[in-house]
Every structure is written in structure tokens, then in C-alpha cells.
Amino acid sequence: MSTETTGAAASPAAGHPKADGRKRRRDPLLRMIGLARPRGGRFALGVLLGAAATGSGVALLGVAAWMLATAADHPSITALSVAVVATRALGVSKGVARYLERLVTHDAAFRTLAEVRVRVYERLAATEPFGRFRSGDLMSRLVNDTEATLDLLVRGLTPPLVSVVTGGATVLFLTVVYVPGGLLLAAGLLLAGLAVPLAAAALGRGPGEREARARGKLSTTLVDTLQGAPDLVAYGAMDRQVARVHEADAELTRVARRDAATLGMSAGAGALITGLTVWGALFLGVLAVADGSIGATALAVLVLTTLAAFEIVAPLPAVAARLGSIRASGERLFGVLDTPPGIAPPAREGLEIDPEADATVRVRDLRVRYGPEEPWALDGVDLEIPAGATVAVVGPSGAGKSTLASVLLRFRDPDGGRVEIGGADITGYPADEVRRVVSGVPQDPHVFASTLRENLRLARPGAEDDELWSALRRARLAGEVEAMPKGLDTQVGSHGVGLSGGMRQRLALARAVLAAPRVLVLDEPTAHLDPDTRDGVVEDLLAAARGFSTLLITHDLTGLDRVDRIYVVRDGRVLQSGTHEELLAEPGWYRAVGVR
């Protein structure tokens, strides 16, 4: 079993010295942006449109200021005609450009997201499933992390680039009008758009972490209270537990209130910089008009453009505040994308297992471990599944039984020894070719949120209904499906919640029967079943498996008197082997725990 191998997560490259650490140090944000490279053209167009929109807003006020200042001297109407047209055009172009920008960037981001999803999926498909990405929580977090790419590309990539383009252009323009005014605006924009958001993010990190800790504590206590409620009530401990929740809540509130002062700082700093820059432009401008270096028209343009220019950096504080969580998502995402594949590709592609060959599976001195420092999960296992025989591998949790299934189903390569089918090493064949011959019920078989028919057809696409029914009959599920009003078209719900535990296992079994492999691997088929159902399932499994070579992996000793041979595995080694009667006759683990 590989649940103990989570430690390997810290060093994904550990088992595969070929994977180097070259990529490790690059910022995940940059790498996420790198994912968008195939859509670079669309994003560039989005930035240009965004710059046009923001620029229109700033230019509108600048042009209008020039128009008023010019009109104040009462020239002829022709002097204003260009400005009038420009003002009206800018009034329209801002909205249009903004609309187009949002469409273009969203489209590009959704395209990128679709590609990233496929990449994540393909990478997961190539790694061992029972390893560190196994738990449902981790999976759903990974899906959310994938979606974070969208967030970054839409909100985190375009707005800063737009700010750089528009801010640069505005500063350049004001420098032409009046050099000190341009420099002042440059300083103001850099402070408000870069320094304040970054400082706020840095200042917010401490409070953020403190708050996350306090929230985590509250969360744990709450989970305990709600899920442990029957135990708490039965033992009269609910009042004490609620007091602990209040304590955790008070702590969280205390932390949040103390840090409110720090977090309010950035709002104040932004307003201060904007106001003081406008004041500075006014002050410098009035002095310049007084000594004649600029005209009164330029003063109006200078002041009103400066006033409008802070719209350019307005979105940036929100961007900076999000980057932290997006970066964390990126780190986890690349944690998956950087994981080396669980199996090396075969030396020669397209090799097929001889369908005429004897299907006997021979495991020779098989050794597997999940990292160079880890203990051996399988430490020299020898066993044989003769063609047509049923063999059981039993032993306590953590004995290495599921690792054996993992190797047989080609989820991972052996670190030593070999597995042969019909005399040939299975690592020489493509994974899917081995799975044509060796298939079955993996640990925790998944029931997809679809119909029964689709769930069955997975094993044999295009199978006719009578084939499905015959598989259901062999798994002893046909009666229950017939009783359902919609029969094979019944929707089973997410994870098959519409089915009982026993029905889910029987469905998985029917699927395996339908796939008709020559070697059937059944990995803990009775786990998570209540005892009422368990005995029936074992019986049906063994009946359905008749005619296949079968490997039954289990920690439960029910029904083993009907298998041909039993291997007792503990700490990665075979301790005993023989028939049920033989093992009961000799002293050892089997007899010790097998007798009730």
C-alpha cells in the first residue's frame, strides 16, 4: 500500500535521477504565464485594446482641458474643431475598446485553460494513481488550481501590461508639455501602481498568515464539533467543546481586528499619493506659468491629465493582492506537471503480447520502493498465477499488496526483479497492451457521474445491451438493475451516490468481466463494505472470476477456502503460501488471525 509514501511529495524527482532540478527555481507565476505563450498574439491584441481604452479616458480629460483653456482666449471656432471631434471620438472609443479587450483576453484565457486542463490530465495519467495525488481533497484542489490559470491570465497579466503601456505614454506626453510635470507623474504612478501594492502585499503577508493560522484552528475545532457531535453529546462534552470553538473564534477575531490597521494603510497611501501628485503638478505648474516657462493652456492640460492619469494604476492593488494565492496555485499545479512518469516507455513501440501464449503470470524477486530513502514496499516477492487459477494475496494493511497490483496494472515500473506474462517481461510492452491482458477492479474503483450503461461501456466501447446484461448477471447485479425504472439508463450520480456500496463494487466487477482480460486483478474489492454485504460480494466475485486467471488482493480472510493458492505478504515479503487448509495447518500469521 502506498498511502505511507506521501513523504515522497517533498522530492518528486527522488526516484528518478534523470529528472534534474533545472526547472525548480523559476517563479511559478512566470511559468503559468509561459503556458499562455501559444496564445501570445491574442493576449498582445488584448493589451493594445486595453491600452486604447485606458488611454482614451486620460486623453479625453487632457484634450478637453486644452479645449477649454484655448476657448477661454476666445479664438475662432476653427481653432477648436479638431478638439471637439477628438473629444467626442474619445468619448465613444473608451467603451468600445474596453468591451473588445475583455472579449479578446477572456477568449485567449479560456483557450489556454482548455490546453492546461489537458496537460494536467495527461501528466496525471502518466503517474502512479495510488501515490500522493490520491485523496479526493487533493484532487478537487488540483482542479481549482488549474482554474487559477484563468484568473491569472485575465486579471493578473493584462492589467499590469496595460498600465505600463498607458502610463509610459502619458508620462512621455506630459514630459513634452513640461519636463518636471512628466517626471512628477512618473514618480506618482510608480509609487501608487507599484510600490504601494507591493508594500501592501508584503505587509499583508504577516496578517494573512496569522489569520490563516487562526482560521485553520477554528476550522479544525468546528469540524471536530460538527462531525464529532454524537460522541460529544453522548459523553456530555458538548458544552466544553463549544467553549473551545468560542475561544478559537475570539482568537481569529482578535487577530483580524489587530491587523485591520495594517491593511487599511494601503487604501490611505494610494489616496495620499494621488492627491499629493495632483498638488505637486498644480504647484510646479503655477510656478512655471509665473516665470513664463509654460503657458496657461499647458497648465490646464498638465493638471487635468495628472488628475485623470491615476485611473491607469487603479486596478493594480487588487492584482497584487491576488498574486499570492495565484502563485500558490501555480506551485501546486507545477508540482503535478513536473512529476516524472511512473513508467518508462517500452524500448520498442507497438509490441503485442502473443494471444496464443500461456497467460501464466510469474513475479520474480519483485522489489519496489517509493524513494531512495524509503523502505522497500515490496522486497523480493516471488509468486505465480497459473493460467485459469485463482490466487489470493493476503496480509495486513501496509504489507505492500496494492503496490503489487500497481506493478501488474503498469502504473509503475519495478525497481528490481520482473513480472512476466507468457514468459516475456511486461515492461517491454506499451502500458495499454499489458492492460488489454491484465485488467480488473482497481482499489477504490471509480463510478462516473453518468448512466449505468456508460459506466459499463467504459470497459468495452460499443458493447451491445445483451453483452452488458450478461456481464451484470455474472456480477449478480442484473436483478437490481432490472428493478430500476430506467434500467441501464439510470443516472448513478457523482461517485455513484445513487448506488449502495455493494452495488458499486458489483458494477466495477461487471465492468471487469466485460473487459474480458486474460488476467483479472481484484484489489481490495471488499474494502469500505459493511459486513452484511461483504460476504455476498466475495462469493459473487469468485463465481464471476471462474475462467479467468485471477489475483485477489485482500486483507479480509472471508471465502479464501475457495481459492487455489494463498500468499501471505507482510512488510513486502511473502511469509507463507499454500491452500487454505495447508495454511491453517501450519503455525503462522494466517492461522493466528484466520481462526475466529
Place this chain on the structure above:
Amino acid sequence: MKPLDPRLVRTAAAVRTHLAVTVASGVLITGLILAQAWLLARVVTGAWAGEGMDALGWMIAAVAAVAVARALLSYLAEASALHSAARTKSQLRRRLIAHVTGSGKVWLAEGGDREDGSPRAGELVTLATRGLDALDEYFSRYLPQLVLAVIVPFAVLAVVFWADWISGIVILVTLPLIPVFMALIGMHTQQRTERQWRLLSRLGGHFLDVVEGLPTLAVFRRAKAQAAIIRKVGEDHRAATMGTLRIAFLSAFALELLATLAVALVAVEVGLRLLGGHMDYQTALLVLILAPEAYLPLREVGARFHASMEGVAAADQVFTELDRRRGTTTGEDREEGGAAPVADAPSHSPSPAAAGDIRFEGVGLLYPDRDIPALSGLDLTVRAGEHLLLTGPSGSGKTTLLSLLLRLAEPTEGRISVRAPGGGWAPLERVPADDWRLGIAWVPQHPYLFDVSVADNIRLGAPDADMDRVREAARLAEADGFVSALPDGYGTRLGERGARLSAGQRQRIALARAMCRDAPLVLLDEPTAHLDPENARAVRTAVTRLLEGRTALIVAHDTGWAESALGGNLRTAELPLLSREAHR
């Protein structure tokens, strides 16, 4: 969804304080905006008319003062908003917790089957923590902006009218169009957007489903084909989403277009009248500077609407939760008042009846909203000191019987009576629930271990127990060996749901808990059901010790072990199956 939930204002005192502060700072900020506009227009006009620094100096200084005041105000408003948000969240959280833990009799009984209860609990936890955190955004960003969106446009409009009524009319005509357009387009897109979000979440669900099912897909050689499907679903989703976004973005587009176009119209119109000499320069500048300010708060409030509504939605969920639970309990008057006799005053000591006989007469339980009773027509007597093994198929109400004895639910038919040694029969309802439970030790099928030390887990039902008693209980429960081997022994924290321990070890901690409780009545629910043979053996040994000299009800599917372990003192009763549906 309402921008300001009246229930939120009513419930949380912090919300009322926050509203007052927000309105006050909104008025001040509006004043500062007007002052800045007037000062800028006046100084620029003065410089144009040839006034020097000596005449304009104080006004320029005033601009700096306005800037500092605005910054200070923003800072204070934000800090106070986060402050209020923290207080409001705490108030809502406490009400939610009090409600869920206090009155949830029915809920707890259903929670006895924890497989059903846990997702709900998970949702509640998320709601109480991260869900409510969305109120931060609502308080510090949305509400202040909402207040400004009400005050600023009117103030600006008034000033512009006073300065130049023609520009005032342009703004007056265009300004109301913004909310009207937003509402029109909003109504049209809302349905489509909602459908789109459902589609999006379904896509997320599909991806998750496929990723979780990868081993199964791989075993049947479908993993590669699925990549193409993911690509296609993603592409379809993009096309569908973009279709919606084209319309959804229209509302922002209309807003932006109206606001900018109105400013442009005002600018051109004052420019031409200034040219014609019908208006002075300072007024023209004042109108130009103020015009965008009238639209800005409306745009901001629109932009922040969606992010902030998450907070409102979370608060709404809390209120729904508070209402709904209250509804189920008060709706069932059998549960709370009515026929049930009032219990005696609690004595805070174990009820002597727990050491006596228990009688069930026609007892049944029908949970609200269920068609099939969880238990029906049960007649049974348990005598003091007896060990009763209850068997029967799943769905026959074995666990329900235990939750009735635990007083997690009250029977909806029949009655349960108890008789203290040497006393007479009395209805169980008369015994205060807390006193009754003090006489019970319970070992559920999936005992819950808390994220505290091993010792505190063991003394859950006996908080005053010293370490010697804890260690003795663990020793009798066959748990001392593995607990001592933990890094900090009995001081080791167990992690969420006792993650450090195996199922068998958790079961033995639960047995130690029952030992430590030292109660005369023991309830055991499938104590060895999910254990491997080695652990099951240790649990059997511990159970034998626990039951010595105590009355016990044991629910088990497998009769063999109990008979062999407990021997002579054991009586077996079988519960019939209630219905086919219940036995899925």
C-alpha cells in the same frame, strides 16, 4: 439579491455601527471631492488671469490639505470596515454554532450515521470560515462605495446646477440612464449567466470526475481517449461561455460608454459656450472636473457588485441555516413540547436508572421528511447486568435503537421506561438527558477522535480523570502499547479525525474512552466491523473486559465473535427488516 440584507442589519450590532461610520465618512469624502474640484478650477483660472503665487499660495496649500484629509479618511474608513467585518463575522458564526449544536436533536440522530452527516458538516465549516470571509470585501469595498454612489452624484449634480444649469441637465438626463441600463441588461443576462455558471461548475465537476477516475480509465485503456474528450469539452465550454460573456459584458460597456460620452458632451458643450462668451473659464473647468466624479462611484459600485455579493450570499446562507433548522424542530411539536412529559430537574450526577432495567413498548421512530420509519413496534426488555446482542440486517433499526437510548432522538411512537435498582418503572423522558447520558458509555461504529491529545480523547467523558486513570483505561482497552509508542505518548495530538491512527487503534481509543467513563450501561455498535483480524482480536479482548459487571447492548452483524468472547451471560435478539427500500 438585495445589496443590503435587512436581516444582516438587524442581527449584527456591528453592522449598524459600520453603516453610521460609512455614511459619515461618505459625506466628508463628498465634501472633499467638491472642495478639490473648486480649488483646482480656481487656481488654474487664477494662473491664467495672471495671479501669482502670493495670491494663489493658500489655495494650493489647501489642495495639499484636502489630499492629506482624504488619505486619512480612506485609511480610517478601511480599517474600521475590516474591524466591523471581523466583529460581524464573529457574531454570525457564534449564532450559527449555537444554533447547530444547541437545538439539533433531529440532526444529531441522523448524524449517527456519519456517512450521511459529514458532507453537511463540511459545508457548514466552510460557510462559517471562508464563506463568511467574503464579508470583508462587502464591508470594506462595497458598502462604502454604495454610500458614495448615493451621496456623490446628488452633491455633484447640485453643484453643477448651481454653477451651470445647462451642464446640469446633460448630467441629470444621462445619470439615471446608467442604473436603468444596468438593470435592463442585468435582468437579461442574469439568467444566462446563472446557467453559464452552472455549466462551468458542471465542467469543473466533469474534469474532477475524470481525474478521480483515472486509475479506472487506465485499467480499461480509456485514459488516452479521454484526453481528447477533455479537450473537446473545454473547447465547447469556451465557445458557450464567450457567447454569454458577449452579452454579459454589454452592461459594463453601456455603463462605460454612457459615462465617458456624457463627460465628452459636457466638455464640448461648455467649451463652445465658453468660446461664445456665455460662460466663464473657472465655471467651465469646475464642470469639467466634476462631471466624471458624478459617474465614477456608480461604475465602481457596479464593478464591485459581484465580488461583494459572495459575502451577502454567505450571510444569506447563514440565515437560511438558522431558519431551516428552527423550522424542523418547532414544526415537530412531538419533539419539543406537547405530549412529552417534562423532565425532572437535572442533578448533574449519573442517573441511578442507568444501572437498572430498560423496557421498550411498541417503540418506533420516524424521522421528519422520511416515509419509512427507522424503527417500528419494538418490544424489548433489557435487565440489569445482562449482555444483549442485537442482530438483524442493515436497515432494521439497530443503530436507531442505540440513538434512542442515547437520547439523540425521542421515539415518535411507543415508550421507553427505565427502573432504577429497587425502584419503580418511570418513563425515560422524565430522566434529564444529561444525567441519563452520564450513566452510559458508547462505542460507535466509527468513533470520532478529536484533534487534541490522546489523553484528552480518552477522558472525553470524564474530564477530571487523572493520568493514572487514563493509562489504566488504555491498558484495559489494549491501547496502552501503541499509545506509549507514539512520539509524545499520551500527550500526542491525534490530528484531524485521529488521522495518526489505524481504524483498529481508533476503535481501541474509543474503548478506552468508554472504560474511563466507567458507566453502568454500555452501548456497542459493530465494534469489529471494519477491522483486520489482528485488530479485531485486540478489540474483542478489550470488549470482554469492558462488559464485566455492566449492562450492555451490542449491535453486531456477526454473532460469532460475541458469543465466543462473552459466553454465558449473552442473550441474542433479532430485529426484523422494516422494508426493502431501507435495505439497499
